[in-house]
Amino acid sequence: MRDLEIALPAGDPRREEALAVLQAGFGMEARVGMSAREFMREVLLFTDDYIENVISTVFLDDKPVDDIDRALLAEGSRLALSAAMPGLVGAIMRRGSPYASFREAITHRGEGHAGADSPESGPDKEEATTIIVTVKMFNSVMRDRGPGVLARGIVLASGRAVELCDAIGIDTPPGISQGLDSGEANLLRLSIVVSPA
Amino acid sequence: MDTIIRIDVGAAKGPKVTKEAAGKYAGIGGRALTSTVVAAEVPPLCHALGPENKLVIAPGLLSGTAAGNSGRLSIGCKSPLTGGIKESNAGGQAAQVLARLGIAGIILEGAPAGTPCYLVTIDKDGVKVADDQSLKGLGNYALIDVLKKRFGEKVAVISIGQAGEMRLPAASIACTDMEMHPTRHAGRGGVGAVMGSKGVKAIAINDEGCKTREPKNPEAFKAANKVWIEGLKKHPVTGGGLPSFGTNVLSNIINEAGGFPTNNFKTGQFAGVSKISGETCAALETKRGGLATHGCHRGCVIQCSGIYNDAEGNYLTKQPEYETVWAHGANCGIDDMDAIAMLDRLDDDIGLDTIEMGATVAVAMEAGLLKFGDAKGAIELIKEIGKGTPLGRLVGSGAGAMGRAYGIERIPVVKNQAMPAYDPRAIMGIGVTYATTPMGADHTAGYAIATNILKVGGYVDPPQGRGPDRAVAQPPDRDGSHRFHRHVPLHRLRRPRPGRHLPGPHRPDQRHAWPVPHRRRRHRPWQVHPQDRARLQQGCRLHQGRRPPSDVDEARSGSAAQRDLHHRGRGTRQSVQLVGFLIGGRRARS
Known part of the structure; x- marks a missing residue:
């Protein structure tokens, strides 16, 4: 996987526009079998306080999660992170909501992927396996933590990286174009760094 | 805020305006007032666009005070869309302005002769009703432009567009916002058609010369309001x-x-x-x-x-x-x-x-x-x-x-009203609201929450198998689709005998998911009687449900849940206290 970096000057409004890619979904490397909490803590570098008090709505593979310690990641998992949402349905979707029974048919029950649950998958094996999960960051989570995540780098397919560059109005870095020209359906780790003022 | 204004548009000599004391309606406002008046004064079998129906407009009890977020306006009538009682509400300036004039409610009643286009003006000097044909056929934006020239930019306007004039069942009633744009609508149930049936195009309200309503216990009110606003901001x-x-x-x-x-x-x-x-x-x-x-x-x-x-x-x-x-x-x-x-x-x-x-x-x-x-x-x-x-x-x-x-x-309708933006196949609990509220598919009714969580009017514990989500959770059809039923009379629901499955198109792999396990026989869920199935299937059928119902989850609680419950309970108590300070100066029981 190639690394590419886009540097923006401080205060550049294009950084805000770049954040939009976070709500549509991006890739992050993770350890197979790690829980949603571990992922947020170790990969996204969220603090425990932020996880407990701000990340109140979590979806794993389109299912609302109540217990982020029992929600285990697998190759191709989709993890969506949101702050508390308004209205009755917003309240229903929150972690540990008293209204959780209203959506029990779709609640994530802590079932992990086959690899994590199978007896032959020990901790050593899981640690040795790196996977890519799709992450979505919404609303204030995107606004608060998005810049940091972008600066550390996200995994995107080359085509989407080009779309992102077009959307925020910057010249496509040569590295991306080279990938496309070669016809490779490859992934790259893109970081968007804002220079200090 | 103790005056109710009645405007009888069907009076023999033209619209008759009557001011009366709130009387038996004193002490209630907003949705409570509009629904109470409709329930008490509108014959349930009347034609929604006929003379017996009434359009009731009411600000909330705290409107016109310094209480934060007290600007909601409720509008009620019999709905031409659903044929049942309807409450629809909107933001905008109208509620605050009406309340500062001391008006608890406006009731439009009767049916006009001919095709008038009434402009109602209300200020501290009184109420006037004039037929102004020049306003006919105007959209809300054009109408507001005209009224802005006549009355300035400080009035609040409640109005209808062409849809209301045509008495279309999807017509709304607009309220102007702070910039005097007609953007806040009491949208649901065709309330605009009822306003159109009364021949009223617009109500312009001017509170010039009126003051903010003062509570009887200003200090207590101020303190409670501070907590309320801080809570909202936090x-x-x-x-x-x-x-x-x-x-x-x-x-x-x-x-x-x-x-x-x-x-x-x-x-x-x-x-x-x-x-x-x-x-x-x-x-x-x-x-x-x-x-x-x-x-x-x-x-x-x-x-x-x-x-x-x-x-x-x-x-x-x-x-x-x-x-x-x-x-x-x-x-x-x-x-x-x-x-x-x-x-x-x-x-x-x-x-x-x-x-x-x-x-x-x-x-x-x-x-x-x-x-x-x-x-x-x-x-x-x-x-x-x-x-x-x-x-x-x-x-x-x-x-x-x-x-x-x-x-x-x-x-996708219930009682002929379109379903809102929450698919009940994924969020079954919201389907309870759609199915049971007399107003059709309405995401704002949701009073199951009150009894489930806030323990208002009793208590039903959802995880114990008696929760309202059980009432509509139906097994999927053979093709994986779900059916949603309308007009399910509660007396036709029955409790199944323990251990027996109702005949129906269960998928074999979900036999264990429906109905509930035997150990819950004391709290068996309501199910639809087989004789009703064919009739119910004439109701709205939706397909391609993404998720089948699955096993009953264990009751869950935790710190987050407790905090949420605490916040909501406290917020409700705070609102009750605000009302108490306003009307009686006493601390309401919490």
Whole structure:
């Protein structure tokens, strides 16, 4: 996987526009079998306080999660992170909501992927396996933590990286174009760094 | 705020205005007042557009005071859309202004002779009703421009557009916001048609010379109001998500849950959601010089609205709300934010319920009238209503009428009212509200919450198998689809005998998921009697449910749940205290 970096000057409004890619979904490397909490803590570098008090709505593979310690990641998992949402349905979707029974048919029950649950998958094996999960960051989570995540780098397919560059109005870095020209359906780790003022 | 104004538009010598004391209606306001008056004074079997129906307009009990977020206006009547009692409400300036004039409610009654176009003006000197034919046929925006020249920019206006004048069942009633744009609508149930049936085009209210209402115990009121406002500002929803991104902040997460009805409720997720989400909309508004955080009335603390400018930076409409973005967006397969904003503007101008319109356009798309995703076609279809063409009148009659006219089998309505933006197949609990409220598919009723959580009027523990979600959770059909039923009379629901399954199209792999396990025999869920099944299947049938019902989860609680419960309980108590300080100066029991 190639690394590419886009540097923006401080205060550049294009950084805000770049954040939009976070709500549509991006890739992050993770350890197979790690829980949603571990992922947020170790990969996204969220603090425990932020996880407990701000990340109140979590979806794993389109299912609302109540217990982020029992929600285990697998190759191709989709993890969506949101702050508390308004209205009755917003309240229903929150972690540990008293209204959780209203959506029990779709609640994530802590079932992990086959690899994590199978007896032959020990901790050593899981640690040795790196996977890519799709992450979505919404609303204030995107606004608060998005810049940091972008600066550390996200995994995107080359085509989407080009779309992102077009959307925020910057010249496509040569590295991306080279990938496309070669016809490779490859992934790259893109970081968007804002220079200090 | 102890006066009720009755305007009998059917009086022999023209509209008769009567001012009376609130009397038996004293001490209630808003939704409680409008619904109580309708229940007491409107014969249930009357024609919704006839002389016996009444349109009741009431501010909340705290409106006109310094209480934060006390600007909601309730409007009630018998609905021409559902045929039942209806309450619809709106923000904007009208509630505050009415309350400062001391008006607890306005009741429009009777039926006019001929086709008048009444302009009602209310100020501290009294109420006047005049027939002004020059206002006839105006859209809400053009109407407000006229009234602004006559009365200045400090009046609040309640009005109808062409849809209300045509008495179309999807017609709304508009209230002006702080900029005097007619953007806040009591949308649901065709309340605008009832106002049109009374021949009233607009009510202009001027509170010049009136003061903010004073509580009887100012110190206690002030202290309670401070706690209330601090609570709103501190809460992550009312102090964070809503002011930053508006109600449309919900789009992404409802979509994630598979509860974002797409292409006329065919699926529960929309591929283009990130193009129309609250996050995207807020960024666009800021970029174009609009506002992503803005209140719709004075004294709003939450400020969940905004100003949406077009690509040239000119005002187009207010920030489209979640329901509007869903209805005209995902439900019609449209991922163009500018097109959705234009549809919102047209709905506001013609005076239409955006939920009903989005659902109707989607049914029209299902019927082949236009294609899913055809934004231009959708805009033209809504414009037809303003022109009053036969097709426009059909569209303005709602999703049910459109579906029946084009022979569509699956129409997402309950009691003929379009379902809002939460798919009950994914969020079954919300289906309870749709199924049980007398107002049709209405996401704001939701009183199951009160008994489930707040213990108002009794207590039902959802995890114990008696929760309301059991009442509508039906097993899927053989093809994996789900059926949603309307008009389910409670007396036809029965409890199954323990261990026996009702005959029905269960999938074999879900035999153990429905009904509940035997050990819960004391709390067996309500189920539909087999004899009712065929009749019920004539109701709205939706297909392609994304998720089948699964095993009953264990009751869960935890610190987050306790905090949520605590916040809500405290908020309710605080509201009760505010009312207590206002009307009696005593601390209400908590």
